[in-house]
Amino acid sequence: MEQILTKNYKIELSSINEWSLGEILQKDYPNSKIVIITDENSYNFCLESLLNAFPILEEAEVLQLPAGEVYKNLPLVEQILQVISEHNLSRNDLMINLGGGVITDMGGFMASIYKRGIDFINIPTTLLSMVDASIGGKTGVDLGSLKNQIGVFAEPKALFIDPKFLETLEVVQLYSGYAEMIKHGLIADANHYEELKKVRPEEVPGRLDLIKRSIEIKKEVVEQDFKEGGLRKTLNFGHTVGHAIEGMYLTKSPIVHGLGVAWGMMIEAEIAVELGILPKEDSNSIKEHILSVYPPLKLDSEELEEVMHLIQFDKKNKEDKILCALIDSIGNCQWDVEVGAELVRECVSNNS
């Protein structure tokens, strides 16, 4: 079993049968009610494995949420908390979040605000939530088209990952998580980026070493700067533009998060070149790799305007300036780089 210790909890990376979840439930929650929050895919393909491995969970209340980012909002939070409240969960009870990023983001948020906070455990089932969403304590929901505008910082009591769950995913979900892994390489570890370039997203489920390295990078960054005062902002590389593209598509035909991030990294690398902080050959090589994996971005002029509008609302900005995390080489990233709206528009436009 691979195990990664963070400051406050542990991440176990292994076959479900090796997880210490059973001991934790027995030791820390012997008389607690347990509610499992899950999505349709995880309900259909992962829940049974979980209940088989830990029969004590047979008594847990299972709440299946409607799938998709479009439901990640406060009205659904209120509805679910109402149900949880009717099950009379107390402050000493436990929530288990079994699912993708929407479930771990939203479940962590719900656990954190229910009765001012109950414990939760994350069991991510998608590549994106394994290497990114479920780690680092960011929880929350969207506000209209504004992604993760509402939320709190809160950490799970433990995190369990079985790469076998990845076999139940649609391929597009692997492409989504792969983008965040690429980001980890680009901002912090050139070698990780080079290793990732050698594999297609479809091959990642078999590469525990790459999954583990991505988790380590995320964890190391977060531990140095939990509340995102500085260094943690490097994890936003690709996200200023990427979130806006994702937000723009949200109400028409939603795209997976990683696709927005992949396009965002391509565009933000070009911004870094224009600002003279990244060599052009690095930007070219990133663009080449991204377009060898992902489809090209195509925006009409109305869509471009909406993307620009959403970028202004990004929560990472300060005093109406657009602040980006930008790499200055492959494997190193700066943050709070001020970028003019015109340059952003130009680079989005060049790449679409």
Added chain:
Amino acid sequence: MEQILTKNYKIELSSINEWSLGEILQKDYPNSKIVIITDENSYNFCLESLLNAFPILEEAEVLQLPAGEVYKNLPLVEQILQVISEHNLSRNDLMINLGGGVITDMGGFMASIYKRGIDFINIPTTLLSMVDASIGGKTGVDLGSLKNQIGVFAEPKALFIDPKFLETLEVVQLYSGYAEMIKHGLIADANHYEELKKVRPEEVPGRLDLIKRSIEIKKEVVEQDFKEGGLRKTLNFGHTVGHAIEGMYLTKSPIVHGLGVAWGMMIEAEIAVELGILPKEDSNSIKEHILSVYPPLKLDSEELEEVMHLIQFDKKNKEDKILCALIDSIGNCQWDVEVGAELVRECVSNNS
């Protein structure tokens, strides 16, 4: 100027002209946008004083919320956050909560979940929020009839109190805050209780010494146990029953919080006598004082059932047992005392 230092921020208790709010705004928020959340009464009677004393706030965005506990819910939170988001408030901006307990509870919660947390300053304008609600980091909203079921622990950056604001209140609001002050005496300071017995609620605005002592008691308890693992539960004396009575009335004809607490203390003191932990003469003297200040409780059998139902849902319970904070003498309080539902019913019934 009276000043109370807490671990993380200071409470200034003085005429508005002596507050250091101006320096704080200049030093810590020189380029920040500021939004002021307020209620109708505070908008009409306190906002002008605030803007006159601190002209820098003329540029702040003022959002007036509908008055009353019945609006303290997630749908209104979402609506207000939408407006705040449209004003493009960033993580470095500031919220000022000017109002009663609903405003400080709800404003603190909104500030804590907007972009995962922005700073806020509390300026309580009611006696209840001065001596209780705005101190101690509990923020949140109701979920249906369940009071404060949703929320987080979060502290303001500073807290300013001008007792002059109390002159703008309806008398019933002084009765509400007075109950929490009585509670502070009963759980922690017999002398404070005796001093309070000598004054009517109407006289409290002129008694800075009593207001200050109540704030100190609340602060001392909270600092020893911020997340309510033990000692802080003593502040819930009167609230297991009181919240349920208040919740029952919420949708028909709302009562002020303190009235529920006053009745709750009277009933819970009797529970403590029945359990043999409080001398009967103490309970009698508490009942006598409470009924000399507040009207008697009158519940019909349907209302009694609803109160009992709400008590089961109280977030302070554990594993379906009713856990109460009960005083064992005037000035000392135990917590997590297990009480049978039948005894609770009997004592509510005896007192109504």
